[in-house]
Amino acid sequence: MPPGVERADVVIVGGGIVGASIAYHLAARGVRDVVVLERDELGSGSTTRNAGGVRLQFSTEINVRLSLRSLPRIEHFAEEMGVDPQLRQVGYLFLITEERDVGPFEESLAMWKRLGVPAQRLDAAGVHQLFPQLRVDDVRFATLCMRDGYCDPTSLLNGYVARAREKGARFREHEPAVGITRQGDRVTAVRTAKGEITCGTLVDAAGAWGAEVGKLAGVDLPIRPLRRQIFVTEPVAGLDRDFPLTVEFATSLYFHRESGGVLMGMADPTDSPGFDATVNWDFLPTLVERALYRLPILERANVKTGWAGFYEDTPDKHPIIGAIPGLEGFLCAAGFSGHGIMHAPAAGEAIAELVVDGRTSFDIAPLAYDRFRRGDLIKEHNVI
Ligand SMILES: Cc1cc2nc3c(=O)[nH]c(=O)nc-3n(C[C@H](O)[C@H](O)[C@H](O)COP(=O)(O)OP(=O)(O)OC[C@H]3O[C@@H](n4cnc5c(N)ncnc54)[C@H](O)[C@@H]3O)c2cc1C
Known part of the structure; x- marks a missing residue:
């Protein structure tokens, strides 16, 4: 491989709770060659600036189901991940x-x-x-x-990062993704100031910056x-x-x-x-x-x-989780609309399943990017 060119199975852009959860779940499924690119420091985005709220009380079934899938992970986080998330x-x-x-x-x-x-x-x-x-x-x-109730998001982040690192994931701080290389309809690499990382899959987990990262790949993500x-x-x-x-x-x-x-x-x-x-x-x-x-x-x-x-x-206050039709090798896990701490466990699981199995074991169809094209939005009422 020429100098300045590396390879990874999966590159995750964004070192917040969502990127860290994805890295952990991928590593737990045996995907060892995972790189997380973080522009600043891990958790420097919204992950360390929120209220830590965790709830089942949403108005749409898909949001309730994301919470029902995530909450047990947070309830058992201390035993499973070795870090107490201080859930109250x-x-x-x-x-x-x-x-x-x-x-x-x-x-x-x-x-x-x-x-x-x-x-x-x-x-x-x-x-x-x-x-x-x-x-x-x-x-x-x-x-x-x-x-x-509520928990300490920094502890959740630390738990995911520590356990993912043990399984081989590499977290690289102060290294923003500045470009995404496409060959036709396929994403093939991510560019940073240090060079190019070719990858099988790129995951956009850049939170509020999700649309900017999407733009690097030529994708228009409705995240503000x-x-x-x-x-x-x-x-x-x-x-x-x-x-x-x-x-x-x-x-x-x-x-x-x-x-x-x-x-x-x-x-x-x-x-x-x-x-x-x-x-x-x-x-x-x-x-x-x-x-x-x-x-x-x-x-x-x-x-x-x-x-x-x-x-x-996002326009309907739900995240975008999954593939972008017509663009291979690009997965989105962003746009959580103020609920990303409590839904990070399910998001990490879903993206890991998509990478490893090509499908999820639970229904995330309502969160598909395609819903904006189809006009098939399901509006969450209980946004605070
Ligand atoms: C005031 C407030 C209260 C909230 N309360 C709650 C709550 O009670 N419960 C809840 O579940 N959620 C809450 N949220 C929302 C929650 O904080 C977010 O949904 C969650 O942090 C999203 O996590 P993330 O990992 O997707 O994004 P982030 O934590 O923002 O991480 C994205 C990361 O991507 C990095 N990045 C951006 N561009 C690039 C690039 N080009 N290359 C590399 N890295 C890049 C950023 O630096 C950032 O660290 C609240 C948010 C706010 C602001």
Whole structure:
């Protein structure tokens, strides 16, 4: 092989939770020659900038099924992977305050029952009993699933990377993919500043940058970066016990316990798609006003830090997992639309199966790239 040209069975572009999970699952299936290219450092994208939420409560069956497949992996991560993901199954509590959201959540409750999701409906009194500090006078009802909760994504990432490395996967930081070589309808190699890596399969796991990587191969992926911000308070006197990750669905405000304080997020409706990850502190008063309304005890707390990251938004809020028709050797695992931590285990399994077996052992047809061409979108309602 000429200098500057290497070979790998699979090259994964993106060293976040999704790329790491894919590398691990490939290595576990016996694919040893795997290279992960990361532009910056492992986890430097959205993987270390999120709320760590893990839930079964989605409005589409495919998202519920991705969660049902992923959650046991996270529940047993410490035994299987040797790293404790600090999963806290304190429940997700969706507060429904608007008439327009009643029907969709009633439908979801019926679907969850059919699929074995242990979610329950609570009235305002039940919510008060569960979480007395919450304001509930405007709550029409709530849904609660105690298998839901939150975890530490960095621990998940570290577990996948460590176990994948042991099995031979190579993670290369500060080495962006800058070009993709095609021969006709086949991807044959990835280019970096260090040279070319020829490969049997290239996987786009570049999260919010997924469309940019797709473009290198001539593929138009409908994935947009959407800034989302998180703010964390100092410890709050009187909030000493665990409480569910609570979502005020109508406004997208959510919060959970974090180091004795409270981690809060809410979508800024004035944000437009783009790669600006600076924190907009001017938005903080809007969020705080809403949080004080819902959880008045926060009056005692100061916000100590905040950060921003990107949702990798697709038009129907579902990821694109699988092949691109007409382009051999290119697989996509991006566009998780704010759910990539909790769905990374299933995504890794699915891509490894596609590489090794040529098909998946579970149905991912609704996540095919082709759905955009067919106009066959299934919209997720429960996006926060
Ligand atoms: C505020 C916020 C809250 C969130 N809350 C949750 C939550 O509660 N639960 C949940 O499941 N998800 C949540 N998410 C979403 C979650 O963080 C993402 O879905 C997940 O991190 C996606 O992982 P990834 O590996 O696909 O992408 P990333 O972690 O972004 O990794 C992609 C990597 O690709 C690299 N890259 C880009 N271009 C190139 C290139 N050309 N060559 C090499 N590498 C490249 C980047 O540097 C990056 O490290 C949240 C996100 C945000 C911003």
